[in-house]
Amino acid sequence: MFTDLPDASIHSLGEVKLIAAIGEWLGSEVSPPSPCGMGDDCAVIDTSHIDRQLLTTDSVSFGRHFDTTVSAQSAGAKLIKRNLSDIAAMGGHPGPALLNLLCAPNLRLDWLCEFIQGIRQTCERYQVPIVGGDISTLPSGQFTAALSLTGHMRGQTALLRRGAQQGDAIYVTGSLGGSIYHKHYSFEPRLAEGQWLAQSGVCSAMMDITDGIAKDLNALLPGDCAAHMDLPALPLASDAFRRAQETGHSAIEHAFCDGEDYELLLTLRCGTTQAAFEADWKQRFPNTPLTRIGKLEPRIGEARYLDASSKEALPWIRGFEHLSGS
Amino acid sequence: MFTDLPDASIHSLGEVKLIAAIGEWLGSEVSPPSPCGMGDDCAVIDTSHIDRQLLTTDSVSFGRHFDTTVSAQSAGAKLIKRNLSDIAAMGGHPGPALLNLLCAPNLRLDWLCEFIQGIRQTCERYQVPIVGGDISTLPSGQFTAALSLTGHMRGQTALLRRGAQQGDAIYVTGSLGGSIYHKHYSFEPRLAEGQWLAQSGVCSAMMDITDGIAKDLNALLPGDCAAHMDLPALPLASDAFRRAQETGHSAIEHAFCDGEDYELLLTLRCGTTQAAFEADWKQRFPNTPLTRIGKLEPRIGEARYLDASSKEALPWIRGFEHLSGS
Numbered sequence: 001m002f003t004d005l006p007d008a009s010i011h012s013l014g015e016v017k018l019i020a021a022i023g024e025w026l027g028s029e030v031s032p033p034s035p036c037g038m039g040d041d042c043a044v045i046d047t048s049h050i051d052r053q054l055l056t057t058d059s060v061s062f063g064r065h066f067d068t069t070v071s072a073q074s075a076g077a078k079l080i081k082r083n084l085s086d087i088a089a090m091g092g093h094p095g096p097a098l099l100n101l102l103c104a105p106n107l108r109l110d111w112l113c114e115f116i117q118g119i120r121q122t123c124e125r126y127q128v129p130i131v132g133g134d135i136s137t138l139p140s141g142q143f144t145a146a147l148s149l150t151g152h153m154r155g156q157t158a159l160l161r162r163g164a165q166q167g168d169a170i171y172v173t174g175s176l177g178g179s180i181y182h183k184h185y186s187f188e189p190r191l192a193e194g195q196w197l198a199q200s201g202v203c204s205a206m207m208d209i210t211d212g213i214a215k216d217l218n219a220l221l222p223g224d225c226a227a228h229m230d231l232p233a234l235p236l237a238s239d240a241f242r243r244a245q246e247t248g249h250s251a252i253e254h255a256f257c258d259g260e261d262y263e264l265l266l267t268l269r270c271g272t273t274q275a276a277f278e279a280d281w282k283q284r285f286p287n288t289p290l291t292r293i294g295k296l297e298p299r300i301g302e303a304r305y306l307d308a309s310s311k312e313a314l315p316w317i318r319g320f321e322h323l324s325g326s
Numbered sequence: 327m328f329t330d331l332p333d334a335s336i337h338s339l340g341e342v343k344l345i346a347a348i349g350e351w352l353g354s355e356v357s358p359p360s361p362c363g364m365g366d367d368c369a370v371i372d373t374s375h376i377d378r379q380l381l382t383t384d385s386v387s388f389g390r391h392f393d394t395t396v397s398a399q400s401a402g403a404k405l406i407k408r409n410l411s412d413i414a415a416m417g418g419h420p421g422p423a424l425l426n427l428l429c430a431p432n433l434r435l436d437w438l439c440e441f442i443q444g445i446r447q448t449c450e451r452y453q454v455p456i457v458g459g460d461i462s463t464l465p466s467g468q469f470t471a472a473l474s475l476t477g478h479m480r481g482q483t484a485l486l487r488r489g490a491q492q493g494d495a496i497y498v499t500g501s502l503g504g505s506i507y508h509k510h511y512s513f514e515p516r517l518a519e520g521q522w523l524a525q526s527g528v529c530s531a532m533m534d535i536t537d538g539i540a541k542d543l544n545a546l547l548p549g550d551c552a553a554h555m556d557l558p559a560l561p562l563a564s565d566a567f568r569r570a571q572e573t574g575h576s577a578i579e580h581a582f583c584d585g586e587d588y589e590l591l592l593t594l595r596c597g598t599t600q601a602a603f604e605a606d607w608k609q610r611f612p613n614t615p616l617t618r619i620g621k622l623e624p625r626i627g628e629a630r631y632l633d634a635s636s637k638e639a640l641p642w643i644r645g646f647e648h649l650s651g652s
Contacts, residue, residue, distance in 0.1 A: 034486070034487075034488075035484065035486050039487070040416070040486050040487050040533075041382065041411075041412040041413075041415035041416055041487070041533055041534060042380035042381060042382040042412050042413060042415070042416045042418065042477060042484070043380070043381045043382070044378055044379075044380060044416070044479075044484045044486075045378070045379040045380070045381055046377070046378065046379075047373050047376050047377065047378065047379040047478075048377040048378075050373050051372070051373065051374040052370055052371065052372065052373065052374075053370075053371040053372075053373040053379075054368035054369070054370060054371070055368060055369045055371055055422060055424055055457055055458055055476070056367065056368040056369070056424070056458055057424040057425075057426055057458055057459060057460045057474060058460050059426060059428070059460055059462045061428075061462050061463070061464075064462065064463060085367075086367040086368050087367075087368060089367035089368070090366070090367055090368045090370070092368065096381060098381055098382070098383040098474045099383075100383055100385060100426065100472045100474075102385070102387075102428065102470055102472075131381055132381055132382055132383055133383060134383045134384050134385055134472065136385045136387050136390065136470060136472075137387070137390060138387075138464075138468070138470070139465070139468065142464070142465065142468075144428055144462060144464070144470075146426045146428075146460065146462075146472055148383060148424045148426075148474035150381070151368060153370075158361065158368070158370045160360070160361050160366050160370075161360075161365070161366050161367070162360070207366075207367055208367060
């Protein structure tokens with residue numbers, strides 16, 4: 001994705017022409033004309049119909065969030081989808097976004113064009129206009145892109161991480177573990193599912209799984225609760241087993257700790273009829289598995305995650321943590 | 327700003343503790359509690375009183391936008407002020423922001439704390455809450471921070487770059503050139519001035535000067551116009567002369583080409599009484615110089631900038647361009 005040929009690099013274009021090229025690569029649907037899009041000091045957005053706006057930001061870095069085994073297009077798509085997953089986790093609808101590119105001057109122009117194509121296709125699909133951005137230089141061989149995404153709620157209240165209570169059931173969409181092979185870039189943000197959950201009124205808390213439930217589920221747990229996990233029910237991805245064979249750890253451990261699943265993790269309000277909720281879901285989202293993986297029970301002692309059958313504390317206390325030495 | 331001592335680096339904290347520390351360094355005024363601030367998948371912002379939102383993003387990179395001669399606090403302040411200058415250039419009021427930090431693991435923790443203090447003080451002053459963010463890792467010795475800033479108009483229409491016409495006078499705030507010594511980080515974004523200009527109704531177009539008027543003024547020029555520049559009137563900063571002594575180029579050239587002045591460049595609608603406009607300004611902003619530096623005249627031939635007295639084309643056709651080989 002980097003080159004020593006001056007004419008094939010972004011350096012050859014210079015900033016003004018590069019920005020113009022990116023605008024063209026995005027197309028007029030994703031890159032609307034100024035002042036609704038790029039070209040002025042700020043983009044001007046009509047928010048007259050929005051009472052509650054959502055704001056989120058996330059980045060992808062070469063060598064951290066993707067490598068040369070992932071196509072430029074998939075890397076671009078991942079940047080958008082990571083942020084869409086955050087909007088999904090509130091039950092929101094996506095809106096305009098800002099794109100920051102940090103590129104080495106020797107980044108290949110055709111690679112960047114493919115990366116932008118991945119952005120374009122994903123933005124077209126989810127109707128996300130890129131209304132502004134910024135380009136900075138990084139040392140040779142480096143590439144990072146950050147997106148800041150707006151969103152909004154339509155009537156309903158945003159589904160927060162806090163709100164769960166004793167007795168609530170814990171659910172997860174899709175399957176977990178082994179995302180390192182494909183899913184970390186091929187996942188689909190659960191937007192429709194999140195929106196439906198937000199309007200259903202039966203969901204007490206929700207988030208998306210980025211670091212693995214071992215770490216992420218903590219954020220949903222009230223201080224007086226422990227999560228009693230139904231381990232046999234855990235929806236293990238086939239790649240969790242493949243990963244387990246490689247590492248010698250268990251598939252369950254990978255489901256707990258791998259992260260980058262971008263599934264929804266949610267709690268169902270205590271007192272809701274689970275069978276009716278699950279039947280409703282199945283009718284509405286026949287292609288998205290939904291699994292009850294545990295329940296919030298009163299906390300006794302230190303343990304936050306317990307095996308629901310043995311009542312023993314689970315050993316996995318955190319998932320993937322950036323910057324840390326783990 | 328980087329260290330080989332593990333305990334003094336951000337690496338020693340890990341992501342979760344680092345995010346918590348940043349929240350504390352920002353203080354509760356700049357970092358409001360979730361869901362209005364950090365801590366959930368998205369921040370939830372009340373936009374019920376906003377019809378037109380402004381969105382902008384800009385970054386600062388170590389080695390590009392600041393170096394070790396600039397204090398961490400000034401570098402943090404610069405990040406916020408660069409973005410505020412974009413809001414000022416529309417005549418807008420600033421709102422919530424998202425912060426992306428891209429740091430090498432060996433970044434000194436105390437340096438980052440000072441950087442965040444610079445952000446905090448500037449955000450407190452301009453009432454900008456930091457409502458979300460993201461931390462990514464860069465290779466050893468690297469640091470970049472990007473901010474995405476929202477803003478809004480209060481009633482009046484945003485002042486765009488397009489809108490200028492033949493006969494309009496060209497004005498600039500403050501003085502130009504030699505920003506490399508101090509002004510590139512010590513500048514004040516012209517927010518109050520921009521807001522007043524937006525509601526005055528006499529301004530036809532506006533932008534802030536980031537790359538130098540040699541490049542930036544182009545954006546205000548309609549295709550059928552050339553800018554006839556009143557060169558003796560150009561408000562040269564004393565640092566433009568200092569820079570000229572170092573480089574052997576003229577102070578005027580530095581005023582045209584240096585960039586990073588973060589002054590407002592605007593056109594006064596043809597037919598407006600200039601004396602009355604200037605008197606109004608002086609009363610309202612006695613500490614911010616405002617200078618008429620030229621006029622938009624019909625374009626004859628290729629030249630876009632002419633010396634108003636000799637009618638000869640000016641040789642400086644562009645200012646600082648990122649990524650380019652200049």
